[in-house]
Amino acid sequence: MQPHPRTLFDKVWSSHVVAELAGGVSLLAIDRHLLHDLEGGPSMRRIAERGLKVHNPELTFAVPDHAVSTAPNRRADSTPNSSRLLREMKDGSEASGVTYFELGTDSQGIVHVIGPELGLSQPGMTIVCGDSHTCTHGGLGALAFGIGATEVMHVLATQTLRQTKPKTMRVTLDGKLAPGVAAKDVILATIGQIGTGAGRGHAVEFAGTTIRAMSVDQRLTVCNLSIELGAKIGMIAPDDTSYSYLAGRAYAPHGELFDRACAHWRTLPSDADARFDVEHAIDASRFAPQITWGTSPQDVIAVDQRIPDPAHETDPQRRQAMEAALAYMGLKPGDAIEGTPVDWVFVGSCTNGRLSDIREAARVVAGRKVAPNVRAWVVPGSEATQREAEREGLDKIFLSAGFEWRKAGCSMCAGINGDTVAPGQRSVSTTNRNFVGRQGPNARTHLASPAMAAAAAIAGRIADARKLS
Amino acid sequence: MQKFTRVTGIAAPLMKANIDTDVIIPAKRLVGHRRDELGAFAFEAHRYQPDRTDNPEFVLNRPRYRGAKILVAGENFGCGSSRESAVWALAGFGFRCVIAPSFGDIFTNNAFQNGMLLIRLPSEQAERLAAALESCVDPTMTVDLERRVVTEPSGTEMPFEIDAELRQALLEGRDEIGMTLAREAEILAFQERDRAARPWIYRPRPGSTPAA
Ligand code: SF4
Numbered sequence: 001m002q003p004h005p006r007t008l009f010d011k012v013w014s015s016h017v018v019a020e021l022a023g024g025v026s027l028l029a030i031d032r033h034l035l036h037d038l039e040g041g042p043s044m045r046r047i048a049e050r051g052l053k054v055h056n057p058e059l060t061f062a063v064p065d066h067a068v069s070t071a072p073n074r075r076a077d078s079t080p081n082s083s084r085l086l087r088e089m090k091d092g093s094e095a096s097g098v099t100y101f102e103l104g105t106d107s108q109g110i111v112h113v114i115g116p117e118l119g120l121s122q123p124g125m126t127i128v129c130g131d132s133h134t135c136t137h138g139g140l141g142a143l144a145f146g147i148g149a150t151e152v153m154h155v156l157a158t159q160t161l162r163q164t165k166p167k168t169m170r171v172t173l174d175g176k177l178a179p180g181v182a183a184k185d186v187i188l189a190t191i192g193q194i195g196t197g198a199g200r201g202h203a204v205e206f207a208g209t210t211i212r213a214m215s216v217d218q219r220l221t222v223c224n225l226s227i228e229l230g231a232k233i234g235m236i237a238p239d240d241t242s243y244s245y246l247a248g249r250a251y252a253p254h255g256e257l258f259d260r261a262c263a264h265w266r267t268l269p270s271d272a273d274a275r276f277d278v279e280h281a282i283d284a285s286r287f288a289p290q291i292t293w294g295t296s297p298q299d300v301i302a303v304d305q306r307i308p309d310p311a312h313e314t315d316p317q318r319r320q321a322m323e324a325a326l327a328y329m330g331l332k333p334g335d336a337i338e339g340t341p342v343d344w345v346f347v348g349s350c351t352n353g354r355l356s357d358i359r360e361a362a363r364v365v366a367g368r369k370v371a372p373n374v375r376a377w378v379v380p381g382s383e384a385t386q387r388e389a390e391r392e393g394l395d396k397i398f399l400s401a402g403f404e405w406r407k408a409g410c411s412m413c414a415g416i417n418g419d420t421v422a423p424g425q426r427s428v429s430t431t432n433r434n435f436v437g438r439q440g441p442n443a444r445t446h447l448a449s450p451a452m453a454a455a456a457a458i459a460g461r462i463a464d465a466r467k468l469s
Numbered sequence: 470m471q472k473f474t475r476v477t478g479i480a481a482p483l484m485k486a487n488i489d490t491d492v493i494i495p496a497k498r499l500v501g502h503r504r505d506e507l508g509a510f511a512f513e514a515h516r517y518q519p520d521r522t523d524n525p526e527f528v529l530n531r532p533r534y535r536g537a538k539i540l541v542a543g544e545n546f547g548c549g550s551s552r553e554s555a556v557w558a559l560a561g562f563g564f565r566c567v568i569a570p571s572f573g574d575i576f577t578n579n580a581f582q583n584g585m586l587l588i589r590l591p592s593e594q595a596e597r598l599a600a601a602l603e604s605c606v607d608p609t610m611t612v613d614l615e616r617r618v619v620t621e622p623s624g625t626e627m628p629f630e631i632d633a634e635l636r637q638a639l640l641e642g643r644d645e646i647g648m649t650l651a652r653e654a655e656i657l658a659f660q661e662r663d664r665a666a667r668p669w670i671y672r673p674r675p676g677s678t679p680a681a
Contacts, residue, residue: 018652018655018656018659019652019655021634022633022634024632025634027649027652027655027656029656029659029660029663031670032673038499038500050646052646052650055656056660058671058672058673059670059671059673067500080500080501081500081501085500120673122669125670130553131550132549132550132552132575146550146575147575147578148552148553148556148575148578148579148582149553149554149579150553150579150582150583150645151578151579151582153646154645154646154649157646157649157650158646158649158650158653158656159656159660160649160656162645162649164632166574196487196548197487197545197548200545200548200571200573200574201574227549230545230548230574231574232574232575251673251674253669253672257668257669257672258669260668260669261667261669264667296487317486317543321485321486321487414496415496415497416496416497416499416500420497433491433549433550435489435491435492435549436491436492436514437491437492437495437514438491438496440497441495441514
């Protein structure tokens with residue numbers, strides 16, 4: 001009998017089911033539990049207070065990222081709240097045997113950057129973290145998703161989670177990308193096309209020739225915005241690109257174990273005739289560099305387009321949302337978005353804070369100067385990324401252009417550590433959320449690729465990076 | 470965890486679609502505040518004027534909706550970030566139940582695990598309910614989880630669907646960690662089998678220095 005054709009998601013899900021519970025809920029085994037500074041310490045403390053132990057400390061990894069300062073001379077106590085959070089996470093990790101990645105070491109960085117970079121995240125794993133952008137790790141073929149604080153405690157205490165199986169969706173992106181089009185543009189344009197609600201209740205698999213041609217870094221960027229498509233889970237089937245990326249990484253299997261792992265990974269991609277509950281097919285060869293104009297990632301256009309007019313929108317709810325977004329952003333319908341003056345540029349975050357992103361921005365910046373009206377920051381996603389970029393001399397390119405070159409962390413992506421955009425100021429940011437108040441009260445955020453952010457810093461306004469490179 | 474059986478209280482309509490967790494609780498409030506303090510910052514950006522007095526325009530500040538326990542919201546309520554503090558902020562504000570056509574995925578999980586009942590009603594029903602709350606004299610209504618019925622201010626009853634296990638857990642105020650630890654033998658047996666099949670999962674150890 002032919003085995004039932006299965007999707008990548010189905011294969012990983014079913015191999016992790018410990019027990020089927022009532023009401024369609026599965027008890028899932030968790031392979032990697034990542035803790036960040038906002039939840040890590042408090043969760044370990046609450047578990048200890050209940051008299052419970054961390055079930056599998058060897059599968060649990062803690063790293064400070066959200067609350068830490070990114071100042072070049074930072075210390076653990078540089079921001080008002082990081083001191084207590086870091087102390088609590090470090091002590092909790094030591095007491096329970098959890099690996100803690102210390103500030104000032106190569107392993108420190110944004111949790112979704114260091115996971116892949118250290119080889120902790122691997123194909124076919126279940127990976128969870130108390131942060132919605134955990135879907136990033138799906139770029140390596142892992143089943144990774146964000147969980148809430150109570151679920152963090154559940155995983156700490158049991159190394160399992162109770163989950164209802166989502167439906168499946170495949171987004172097939174085909175075609176060769178036009179010059180100057182980045183992974184960020186691919187996912188923003190996709191969200192613009194199918195909407196921020198499209199993936200709700202679904203595990204999304206990104207497939208197609210466009211995805212196959214991407215590096216692991218690019219795939220991580222695509223999967224990072226799965227949650228902005230409404231999906232907790234975004235995955236990309238592993239292939240030779242993924243295996244060679246992982247080979248030799250610190251926490252990836254080595255030697256004979258790597259070969260065994262790799263043989264397993266090769267069984268994971270969706271079977272040719274596997275069925276998905278929903279399918280989208282998108283021609284990526286027509287994408288141009290994107291920039292958001294509103295307060296949702298789906299409010300996005302190509303940089304050479306005009307700001308849409310709510311008057312042309314037939315759905316009254318959508319029209320209202322567009323009007324509110326334009327008022328918040330201080331933009332007029334029908335205007336060209338290119339040329340809009342900006343105050344801030346931020347290159348970083350778990351979306352675009354990897355080495356390849358920094359290189360992409362550096363290519364645009366090289367030999368140029370940041371416009372006088374702009375403050376521009378590069379915040380590497382990890383200390384290893386920072387070190388490697390410095391080895392390549394990229395820091396010099398940014399510094400001599402007038403950028404600030406900072407230490408690894410989440411920084412201005414959510415402004416939790418105090419790095420924020422001032423009220424009313426406009427920023428072009430390589431992050432994933434342009435929500436109202438995300439980068440600070442009344443901050444106006446435009447999401448874009450690293451090259452587009454770099455171009456805005458140089459031009460002092462929203463600019464088409466293709467004209468600068 | 471607080472039990473949920475039957476709640477009678479004021480219900481407030483907030484029908485905007487896609488109210489995300491950043492609107493429910495701004496990120497900057499996540500550090501430096503305990504979870505039981507977050508109610509003061511729920512809907513902060515909409516709720517207060519620049520001088521931090523209440524914004525009279527915001528629906529939850531209107532006298533008729535003060536002290537609301539039930540929120541009737543637009544579709545995709547609680548979308549966005551995974552922060553559980555969104556649920557704590559809503560609970561701190563006084564809400565025990567949210568009724569909407571749909572909810573963000575992670576928000577849904579978080580709500581149930583904090584004893585907050587989420588009820589999905591079809592859009593038309595939610596809209597009608599919101600309109601009824603606006604037009605009635607006293608916007609007080611009842612949510613009965615035992616009977617799975619919402620009683621509108623007019624007395625009209627609307628049945629709702631809910632997953633049986635979640636309903637049971639809410640009714641008993643049962644904690645999931647305790648339920649799962651009762652299955653410890655199954656978990657250990659799984660890990661033993663899995664350790665033999667996928668040994669590399671269980672032996673993460675640093676090899677050389679990490680490369681970017
Ligand atoms: S970089 Fe931004 S999106 Fe990523 S984990 Fe940090 S705060 Fe969240």
